[in-house]
Amino acid sequence: MKKEKTPMPEQQPQERIKNFNEVALGYNEEQAIEEAERCLQCKVPKCTEGCPVEIDIKSFIKLITRKDFSSALEKIREKNSLPAICGRVCPQEDQCEKKCILGIRNEPVAIGRLERFVADWNDKNKNDPGSSKKSDDSLENAFAELERIHDGNGNKNLNINVQKLQKKARIAVVGSGPAGLTCAGELAKMGYGITIFEALHESGGVLVYGIPEFRLPKSILKKEVEFVKNLGVEIITNALVGNTYTLEDLFGAGYKAIFIATGAGLPYFMGIPGENLNGVYSANEFLTRNNLMKAYLFPEYDTPIKKVKNFAVVGAGNVAMDSARTAKRLGAEKVYLIYRRTEKEMPARIEEIEHAKQEGIIFHILSNPVEIIGEDSFVEKVRCIRMELGEPDSSGRRSPVPVPGSEFEIEAQAIIMAIGQGPNPLLLKKIPGLGLTRKGNIIADEKTCRTNIKGIFAAGDIVSGAATVILAMGGGKKAAISINDYINSGIW
Amino acid sequence: MVKNDINVIIEKEDLAEKIVKLVIYNPQIALNAKAGQFVIIRVDPKGERIPLTIADSDKKAGSITLISMTIGKTTTLVEKMREGESITDVLGPLGKCSEIERFGHVVCIGGGLGIAPVFPILKEIKNAGNTVTTIIGARNEKLLILEEEMKACSDNFFICTDDGSKGFKGFVSMKLKELITASLNGTGNFPRPDRVIAIGPTLMMKSVCDVTRQYDIKTIVSLNSIMIDGTGMCGTCRVEVGTETKFACVDGPEFDGHLVNFNLLLARQNYFCEEEQLSMEEYKKENHTGACKLDL
Numbered sequence: 198m199k200k201e202k203t204p205m206p207e208q209q210p211q212e213r214i215k216n217f218n219e220v221a222l223g224y225n226e227e228q229a230i231e232e233a234e235r236c237l238q239c240k241v242p243k244c245t246e247g248c249p250v251e252i253d254i255k256s257f258i259k260l261i262t263r264k265d266f267s268s269a270l271e272k273i274r275e276k277n278s279l280p281a282i283c284g285r286v287c288p289q290e291d292q293c294e295k296k297c298i299l300g301i302r303n304e305p306v307a308i309g310r311l312e313r314f315v316a317d318w319n320d321k322n323k324n325d326p327g328s329s330k331k332s333d334d335s336l337e338n339a340f341a342e343l344e345r346i347h348d349g350n351g352n353k354n355l356n357i358n359v360q361k362l363q364k365k366a367r368i369a370v371v372g373s374g375p376a377g378l379t380c381a382g383e384l385a386k387m388g389y390g391i392t393i394f395e396a397l398h399e400s401g402g403v404l405v406y407g408i409p410e411f412r413l414p415k416s417i418l419k420k421e422v423e424f425v426k427n428l429g430v431e432i433i434t435n436a437l438v439g440n441t442y443t444l445e446d447l448f449g450a451g452y453k454a455i456f457i458a459t460g461a462g463l464p465y466f467m468g469i470p471g472e473n474l475n476g477v478y479s480a481n482e483f484l485t486r487n488n489l490m491k492a493y494l495f496p497e498y499d500t501p502i503k504k505v506k507n508f509a510v511v512g513a514g515n516v517a518m519d520s521a522r523t524a525k526r527l528g529a530e531k532v533y534l535i536y537r538r539t540e541k542e543m544p545a546r547i548e549e550i551e552h553a554k555q556e557g558i559i560f561h562i563l564s565n566p567v568e569i570i571g572e573d574s575f576v577e578k579v580r581c582i583r584m585e586l587g588e589p590d591s592s593g594r595r596s597p598v599p600v601p602g603s604e605f606e607i608e609a610q611a612i613i614m615a616i617g618q619g620p621n622p623l624l625l626k627k628i629p630g631l632g633l634t635r636k637g638n639i640i641a642d643e644k645t646c647r648t649n650i651k652g653i654f655a656a657g658d659i660v661s662g663a664a665t666v667i668l669a670m671g672g673g674k675k676a677a678i679s680i681n682d683y684i685n686s687g688i689w
Numbered sequence: 690m691v692k693n694d695i696n697v698i699i700e701k702e703d704l705a706e707k708i709v710k711l712v713i714y715n716p717q718i719a720l721n722a723k724a725g726q727f728v729i730i731r732v733d734p735k736g737e738r739i740p741l742t743i744a745d746s747d748k749k750a751g752s753i754t755l756i757s758m759t760i761g762k763t764t765t766l767v768e769k770m771r772e773g774e775s776i777t778d779v780l781g782p783l784g785k786c787s788e789i790e791r792f793g794h795v796v797c798i799g800g801g802l803g804i805a806p807v808f809p810i811l812k813e814i815k816n817a818g819n820t821v822t823t824i825i826g827a828r829n830e831k832l833l834i835l836e837e838e839m840k841a842c843s844d845n846f847f848i849c850t851d852d853g854s855k856g857f858k859g860f861v862s863m864k865l866k867e868l869i870t871a872s873l874n875g876t877g878n879f880p881r882p883d884r885v886i887a888i889g890p891t892l893m894m895k896s897v898c899d900v901t902r903q904y905d906i907k908t909i910v911s912l913n914s915i916m917i918d919g920t921g922m923c924g925t926c927r928v929e930v931g932t933e934t935k936f937a938c939v940d941g942p943e944f945d946g947h948l949v950n951f952n953l954l955l956a957r958q959n960y961f962c963e964e965e966q967l968s969m970e971e972y973k974k975e976n977h978t979g980a981c982k983l984d985l
């Protein structure tokens with residue numbers, strides 16, 4: 198058996214920084230089978246313990262070795278309705294693959310890559326008549342495809358028969374991120390009438406406005422959203438709950454329960470001088486312009502973005518890596534990443550850090566911005582201070598402390614703040630008495646996702662704080678089960 | 690197209706050169722809209738999201754009224770839309786509603802594209818039992834809108850034009866100063882204003898605040914910063930008010946004008962100037978050929 202994962206073909210760094218196409222190209226059948234055969238089929242598979250939705254990993258991998266890819270997909274779909282997405286964006290090294298027994302001595306089985314393979318294979322070979330276009334990855338075709346799916350008259354990516362289900366009760370879901378989509382899908386399968394209310398003009402939450410095309414092609418998300426719609430879920434976009442619809446409107450319209458999955462969309466800033474200068478973006482703004490609004494295709498698309506010489510990104514999570522890599526693709530000469538701790542502490546997925554380095558992102562570790570300096574209200578440079586790691590704090594992490602007199606400047610015409618996001622208070626403020634944490638997240642029971650207000654449930658980032666796609670999905674699923682219990686029993 | 694499709698344009702009217710009024714069918718927004726709030730629209734699948742104030746709403750008819758002044762590509766597209774067509778996306782009502790109370794004597798000022806947004810506030814202010822003095826201003830007579838409607842709701846009504854083609858020749862801030870001085874001298878026929886509400890171009894709001902600051906008259910302005918989502922998610926719309934950074938789309942758009950950092954707002958509004966011009970030029974290029982074909 199090979200010690201290392203079967204490598205996955207990728208676009209070469211010099212090439213890919215010139216386009217927004219997906220970087221990792223995915224396994225072909227031979228590669229997938231080769232990788233699947235590395236799995237030991239453990240009696241007590243540890244991998245499944247590491248997966249927040251407890252996919253029966255060993256079984257789906259076994260099915261791959263038998264070339265029965267559609268059964269493999271069904272196996273995954275028992276637990277996870279968004280495999281093409283999770284296979285791509287889960288932090289596997291901290292989850293399923295972390296627990297894989299092979300990982301003790303060698304590299305773990307590439308579970309994420311296999312999951313992605315199965316989903317993509319199914320998409321290509323079974324239910325997608327338009328997939329012959331797939332190999333031709335010109336943007337034009339991709340968009341034509343998007344349009345077609347959007348119209349709803351192509352692609353029915355369906356394994357499930359949509360019957361005219363006897364609707365048990367109507368449930369409102371607020372937010373169409375992974376938590377909302379999953380909860381809606383699960384409840385629809387149980388026979389509920391579901392409406393998702395989404396503030397933006399497109400569905401998907403962070404998956405559509407945050408995570409870039411080169412990491413998660415929007416066509417894949419579109420298909421997953423279509424899948425949920427085909428289960429009978431109604432999605433109303435341009436619907437900001439709290440404003441367009443009040444909660445009273447929803448209860449009044451006959452919705453029996455409301456699931457809040459509004460995510461962690463409020464951008465944080467550092468509070469340093471110069472932060473409101475022209476050229477300072479929150480990562481949310483920068484990514485939304487490029488992903489949701491397609492500013493990288495300006496002026497074909499109307500939303501602008503400034504293509505400046507140097508960008509600096511503050512932070513080192515997935516959001517920071519996505520911002521830096523997007524900036525590079527806009528044609529920046531230099532893209533700096535400023536982080537106050539060391540590479541070891543970076544919260545981003547390892548794969549993202551590696552990809553960022555390959556693409557020439559310049560890391561300034563142990564550095565922290567203290568001031569943004571501009572002229573004529575335009576950013577020119579960012580003044581930073583060097584940090585060193587001090588004593589471990591209560592969480593056991595060594596906290597960074599500034600080194601006096603060590604200031605230095607980095608020249609950049611745009612600065613992207615990717616230092617974290619909090620819960621958006623807009624809707625929450627309009628629900629009198631709703632229990633919130635000190636940080637403003639909703640307090641919801643871990644098992645039942647119930648809030649302190651009758652009929653209102655919550656999960657995903659709005660409860661946990663910024664976390665991961667799979668955890669949000671897990672939350673959505675738990676909420677669905679709990680909502681069903683509530684509707685059946687009528688007891689709060 | 691069915692008349693009662695969501696976001697369909699029920700009625701379109703040219704109010705003045707480059708100023709159009711659109712009545713749009715959207716009962717849900719009409720139901721919850723209050724004075725001072727706005728919507729974000731997108732008129733094209735490749736288009737930008739732009740904010741427009743809800744100039745009026747009719748719960749019964751399920752409609753909202755938008756008044757758009759053409760200044761760039763997106764507003765040009767808005768101007769070109771026809772009755773029966775529908776707007777791709779309309780999100781709202783957004784932002785906080787205006788503070789409506791019985792203040793006493795309120796001066797409502799609308800300049801240029803600010804005349805439309807000041808109208809619904811003026812109506813409510815009047816209904817709340819205030820004495821209302823209205824000043825509207827524009828570059829010239831042709832750009833004045835809603836004159837009769839505003840006049841009907843006001844106790845005192847003044848028009849200003851930069852070129853003197855109608856009413857007072859000069860800026861609204863100059864007229865305001867004149868009125869305040871007169872009221873203080875006892876030469877005017879109305880009392881000192883208790884509050885001023887000013888909506889219009891940023892420089893106009895700034896000059897109004899410069900006047901009222903001297904007399905310590907509380908002044909509310911409505912900030913038109915660049916926006917994307919309008920829900921507090923992106924931070925594009927941030928403005929400085931006092932020592933704090935606020936998001937105009939959710940914390941505003943109305944703020945205490947004496948605390949607003951107008952210079953910052955002006956700078957941020959112009960950040961994408963070059964790109965906006967390019968966008969317009971490209972659009973004109975494309976549409977030149979199209980127009981010729983149509984003309985033949």
Ligand SMILES: Cc1cc2nc3c(=O)[nH]c(=O)nc-3n(C[C@H](O)[C@H](O)[C@H](O)COP(=O)(O)OP(=O)(O)OC[C@H]3O[C@@H](n4cnc5c(N)ncnc54)[C@H](O)[C@@H]3O)c2cc1C
Nearest residue numbers: 372374375376396402403438459460657658664665666669
């Ligand atoms: C740039 C970026 C990169 C990331 N990369 C990864 C990664 O690689 N792997 C990973 O596992 N995780 C990643 N994450 C985290 C992950 O995306 C989130 O944890 C996950 O999306 C949370 O899901 P959610 O459903 O709780 O909320 P969200 O995805 O945030 O969705 C919430 C939705 O609710 C809508 N909404 C908010 N308020 C209202 C309202 N009042 N009415 C109607 N709709 C409303 C919002 O518009 C949004 O669409 C990343 C996050 C970001 C920002």
Ligand SMILES: Cc1cc2nc3c(=O)[nH]c(=O)nc-3n(C[C@H](O)[C@H](O)[C@H](O)COP(=O)(O)OP(=O)(O)OC[C@H]3O[C@@H](n4cnc5c(N)ncnc54)[C@H](O)[C@@H]3O)c2cc1C
Nearest residue numbers: 739740741742757758761762763764913914915916958965
């Ligand atoms: C809360 C609010 C309410 C508004 N109400 C009205 C109204 O009732 N009627 C009206 O005619 N106009 C209104 N505006 C202004 C209107 O949004 C802009 O005129 C419009 O966005 C210009 O778009 P454009 O593509 O035609 O012009 P562009 O050429 O793109 O831009 C011209 C100028 O408009 C501003 N602008 C550009 N894009 C945006 C954007 N996405 N968001 C906000 N401003 C932008 C910038 O300052 C820019 O310099 C309002 C703005 C705000 C913030």
Ligand code: SF4
Nearest residue numbers: 248283287292293309
């Ligand atoms: S969903 Fe994520 S954690 Fe679970 S098996 Fe798939 S990649 Fe691993």
Ligand code: SF4
Nearest residue numbers: 236237239244297298
């Ligand atoms: S722990 Fe690893 S080797 Fe064992 S079954 Fe799971 S994937 Fe296979």
Ligand code: FES
Nearest residue numbers: 919921923924938
């Ligand atoms: S427009 Fe995005 S936060 Fe205000």
